[in-house]
Amino acid sequence: MQTLFSFLPLKYLRFAPALWLALLAAGSHAAKLMEYPFHDGVIHVCSIDLRQDPLRMFWKDDQGKVFGDFDQLNSWLQSRKQTLVCATNGGIYEENLRPLGLYVEEGHVLRRLNSRKNAYGNFYLEPKGVFLVQDQQAQILDIETFQASPLELLSSVRFATQSGPMLIQHGNINPQFSLQSVNLLIRNAVCIRSSHEVVLALSGTPVSFYEFARFLRDKLACTDALHLDSKVSRLFPVAGPLFAPAFGVIIAVTRPIGR
Numbered sequence: 001m002q003t004l005f006s007f008l009p010l011k012y013l014r015f016a017p018a019l020w021l022a023l024l025a026a027g028s029h030a031a032k033l034m035e036y037p038f039h040d041g042v043i044h045v046c047s048i049d050l051r052q053d054p055l056r057m058f059w060k061d062d063q064g065k066v067f068g069d070f071d072q073l074n075s076w077l078q079s080r081k082q083t084l085v086c087a088t089n090g091g092i093y094e095e096n097l098r099p100l101g102l103y104v105e106e107g108h109v110l111r112r113l114n115s116r117k118n119a120y121g122n123f124y125l126e127p128k129g130v131f132l133v134q135d136q137q138a139q140i141l142d143i144e145t146f147q148a149s150p151l152e153l154l155s156s157v158r159f160a161t162q163s164g165p166m167l168i169q170h171g172n173i174n175p176q177f178s179l180q181s182v183n184l185l186i187r188n189a190v191c192i193r194s195s196h197e198v199v200l201a202l203s204g205t206p207v208s209f210y211e212f213a214r215f216l217r218d219k220l221a222c223t224d225a226l227h228l229d230s231k232v233s234r235l236f237p238v239a240g241p242l243f244a245p246a247f248g249v250i251i252a253v254t255r256p257i258g259r
Helices: 010-015 017-026 070-078 143-147 150-154 209-219
Strands: 031-040 041-049 055-058 083-090 103-104 108-111 130-134 137-140 159-163 167-168 187-194 197-203 224-230 250-256
Touching: 017 187, 031 103, 041 083, 041 108, 055 159, 055 209, 083 187, 083 197, 130 143, 130 224, 137 143, 137 167, 137 187, 137 224, 143 150, 143 167, 159 224, 167 187, 187 209, 197 209, 209 224
Parallel strands: none
Antiparallel strands: 031 041, 041 197, 055 250, 083 250, 103 108, 103 159, 130 137, 130 159, 167 224, 187 197, 187 224
């Protein structure tokens, strides 16, 4: 198993003391936490094998309170003898922390698909997409493809979140993106390497849509990728800002405490 220690040159190890602890705690767990040098910074990556890693999505606790951040979620999990391995904010949300589009948790549709067009914001850049998780499989579809057979797809989906724009579709970078773009922000994304291989990625420094998409495709071999959010984006266990806004959905890999 390739780890952060063997992958990074020594000069990059100073960026991620939290990742060292996560790797040691993960033991034989399949999820891999790594950092890739990128320009003057790094891109943080959690590689997930759905055949071994229990990937879930979280929004509210049993009392209907939005988790909002990784600490709250991890405390709740630990009370149930679970802990986080890696996690990221899972899509664009409204001011009240409600998912802006489709959200499915444990097979229940809690928010419906948002098919609105010609509105302002990254969420509405075309094509919008949905990240769908079935048993040991996942896929990212544009919403037009999803709308062609929603009942069939939802019948087998355990978790789903909608966001936008799609960064990569069938190996092709979104043609709306430009290499010359000066729209540089911290961004996070979910991408697919195969039906059972999922990657959560966070840019450690501001990056354009095009650069981020090209990295996910060319360096991580992702065939499809969905932008999740900008500015507020975080990836557990990478240290984030001390005072950061709460977010809505969380995509996470968990494991039983003591394993």
